[in-house]
Amino acid sequence: xxxxxxxxxxxxxxxxxxTVVSIAGVLDGDTVDPAEQALKPVLAHPGATVVFxxxxxxxxxxxxxxxxxxxxxxxxxxxxxxxxxxxxxPIQKVFDIVKVLPASKVFANVKEMDDYLAAMQRRVAGxxx
Numbered sequence: 001x002x003x004x005x006x007x008x009x010x011x012x013x014x015x016x017x018x019t020v021v022s023i024a025g026v027l028d029g030d031t032v033d034p035a036e037q038a039l040k041p042v043l044a045h046p047g048a049t050v051v052f053x054x055x056x057x058x059x060x061x062x063x064x065x066x067x068x069x070x071x072x073x074x075x076x077x078x079x080x081x082x083x084x085x086x087x088x089x090p091i092q093k094v095f096d097i098v099k100v101l102p103a104s105k106v107f108a109n110v111k112e113m114d115d116y117l118a119a120m121q122r123r124v125a126g127x128x129x
Contacts, residue, residue: 003031004056005038018049024056027064035064039071046080055086065098085112 003025010020019042027035042050052068060068075082085108087095 003027003035005035007038007042016049017047018051019047020051020053022053022056024058026059027057027067028059028061029063032063032067036067039067043071043074046075046078048079049081049083050075052082052084053086054084054091055088057088057091060091060094065094068095 003023006022006024008020008022009017011017021039021042023035025031072082084095
């Protein structure tokens with residue numbers, strides 16, 4: 001199955017705009033290059049929050065894991081908050097084994113992530129007052 005990477009925008013917690021990257025199919029040595037090309041515009045202009053929706057990801061190899069690690073590090077270096085939603089249990093297990101993402105940034109669904117981001121923003125706003 002080929003890889004499909006779709007990039008969109010959505011309003012999240014507090015009306016903030018987030019970039020949503022939906023990845024579907026198999027992410028392995030054969031598909032990592034097209035996936036990396038699709039992520040270049042996201043890396044160039046990420047915004048404050050990038051959410052990876054992995055509900056459609058059916059398989060990830062070490063090449064795919066490397067792409068996620070590189071992408072997460074590049075985004076976080078720019079000050080972008082990175083979250084992941086919708087991982088299937090086999091994909092979640094792979095991510096857990098290699099510790100691709102901190103556990104606090106993996107969410108069951110978009111609502112859970114929005115609630116987390118809203119709480120973080122309230123906490124920061126409270127600290128600034």
